[in-house]
Amino acid sequence: MKKNLCLAALILCTGFAGYAGAQQAKSSGEQRTAAHFRAIHNRPLMVAAFLEQMPKGGDLHNHLTGAIYAESYIQTAAREGLCVDRQALAFTAAPCSDTQATAARALQDPVLYRQLIDSLSMRGLRPAESGHDHFFDTFGKFRLAARAHPAELIAEVASRAAAQNESYLELFLNPDHAASAQLGAKLGWDNNFTAMRDKLLAGGLRDIGTHAAQSLDQTDADARKILCAAPESPACKMEVRYIYEVYREFPKEQFFALTLAGFEMASTDPRVVAVNPVMPEDGFVSMRDYELHMRIFEFMHKVYPSVHISMHAGELAPGLVPPEGLKSHIRQAVEIAHAERIGHGVDVFYEDRPLELLKEMAQKKVVVEICLSSNDQILGIRGDQHPLPEYLRAGVPVVIATDDEGVARSSMTREYQRAVATYDLSYPQLKQIVRNSIAYSFANRETRARLLKDLEERFREFEGQF
Numbered sequence: 001m002k003k004n005l006c007l008a009a010l011i012l013c014t015g016f017a018g019y020a021g022a023q024q025a026k027s028s029g030e031q032r033t034a035a036h037f038r039a040i041h042n043r044p045l046m047v048a049a050f051l052e053q054m055p056k057g058g059d060l061h062n063h064l065t066g067a068i069y070a071e072s073y074i075q076t077a078a079r080e081g082l083c084v085d086r087q088a089l090a091f092t093a094a095p096c097s098d099t100q101a102t103a104a105r106a107l108q109d110p111v112l113y114r115q116l117i118d119s120l121s122m123r124g125l126r127p128a129e130s131g132h133d134h135f136f137d138t139f140g141k142f143r144l145a146a147r148a149h150p151a152e153l154i155a156e157v158a159s160r161a162a163a164q165n166e167s168y169l170e171l172f173l174n175p176d177h178a179a180s181a182q183l184g185a186k187l188g189w190d191n192n193f194t195a196m197r198d199k200l201l202a203g204g205l206r207d208i209g210t211h212a213a214q215s216l217d218q219t220d221a222d223a224r225k226i227l228c229a230a231p232e233s234p235a236c237k238m239e240v241r242y243i244y245e246v247y248r249e250f251p252k253e254q255f256f257a258l259t260l261a262g263f264e265m266a267s268t269d270p271r272v273v274a275v276n277p278v279m280p281e282d283g284f285v286s287m288r289d290y291e292l293h294m295r296i297f298e299f300m301h302k303v304y305p306s307v308h309i310s311m312h313a314g315e316l317a318p319g320l321v322p323p324e325g326l327k328s329h330i331r332q333a334v335e336i337a338h339a340e341r342i343g344h345g346v347d348v349f350y351e352d353r354p355l356e357l358l359k360e361m362a363q364k365k366v367v368v369e370i371c372l373s374s375n376d377q378i379l380g381i382r383g384d385q386h387p388l389p390e391y392l393r394a395g396v397p398v399v400i401a402t403d404d405e406g407v408a409r410s411s412m413t414r415e416y417q418r419a420v421a422t423y424d425l426s427y428p429q430l431k432q433i434v435r436n437s438i439a440y441s442f443a444n445r446e447t448r449a450r451l452l453k454d455l456e457e458r459f460r461e462f463e464g465q466f
Helices: 002-039 044-053 070-079 103-107 110-119 131-141 143-148 150-163 179-187 193-202 205-227 252-268 284-288 290-303 329-335 354-364 372-379 388-394 412-423 427-439 445-463
Strands: 057-063 083-085 090-092 100-102 166-173 239-247 272-278 308-313 341-344 367-370 398-400
Touching: 002 044, 002 427, 002 445, 044 412, 057 367, 057 398, 057 427, 057 445, 070 103, 070 110, 070 143, 070 150, 083 103, 090 131, 090 143, 100 103, 103 110, 131 143, 131 372, 143 150, 150 166, 150 205, 166 272, 166 427, 166 445, 179 193, 179 205, 179 252, 193 205, 193 252, 193 290, 205 239, 205 252, 239 252, 252 272, 252 290, 272 290, 284 290, 290 308, 290 329, 308 329, 329 341, 329 354, 354 388, 367 388, 372 412, 388 398, 388 412, 398 412, 398 427, 427 445
Parallel strands: 057 166, 166 239, 239 272, 272 308, 308 341, 341 367, 367 398
Antiparallel strands: 083 090, 083 100
16 A cells, blocks of 8 residues: 555656646747747847748638739739720720730730739839728729639638648638629618518528538639648648628628628538628728618627627728717627627727727627738828737737738738837737637637647747747
């Protein structure tokens, strides 16, 4: 008995020592990495190299068509035989008129090629030009090229993410190509949301969802084929999910139909993990119908309580809209629409009772998707005018996201670099933000657990260099 007790004590002590040693090694690895990061903090190129190699988890705010670089769209347009409107510098359908050029011409004409890149992105923005207008106008200019091969778009974005040590993506798209909006226009508006839903479902909305799922099946399979051409490639392991985008500038009957289609699809298709309204928040319909939109989301949440909701809210700045337009969008998204994540959240300090709102968001763990380059280019909000430091001080969870990396000519690494250079973030803060990008993703529980485990292993390997 005495020998057995001594042996048990020895094993117990050895186990504690092993655990303590593992924890100490983990701690010392993070401490060494943090010390190295502090040492290079004022050397931008060294910081960029550090962040390029650092694990970056997931990108939770990424518009698929806006994530593609202009160079790719020019190649696609040339391959598809599209034309270029020389005045608007936008792609048009063939045949080309006398005042248009073939898109293929841009591959031999360096001036046209340069002009197209500037038109399809934020590169070369003129000082007197509106960044807001130029940014949003690009989507109409490259739309025809974006529609040609969606699988190639997904593969490009996923490959770029994998190359920057990301492991998870949530991409905005509309799988039914707005067919649900057309049904909404056909059936018309009804102030009774239940009756409106019943009418749409009886009118064929579920059939639209079935076709959308089949289309997504093919797109997913084609994208996977491209990504896994080399099975050992990190891009082949990338987890990709989709957020169904709803167009907030559409008439209310179409907005309702789109939202219902999104909730229906997200409730049955595990690849579609959330619903989110897109298009400029300062648009006429977006501003006029904002509360109605939030009420529609509130209704959908009651009918489909398991469907996740993210929300473009607070992507506004003083002068862009009248002062009263800044007062309540984030609060309504949180309190009425049940948003779990807020995209941008830039105007939070112009809302009524902003400190109370921050406290509420912290308590509810409402995550803010921080998109620094986008906020600068569209809204002119940068530096100490951006609320990122205040979100951190208030304990509101944040993630770093790219938004439209192709249009913005950015990348996840550059977004982190901008956050570090502007807000003096420490390595532990960066690590927490990266963890948030997986922990607050909309992947299912099993996928999140696996991705978090993989992320910790990536951090151990990364910190082992220092």
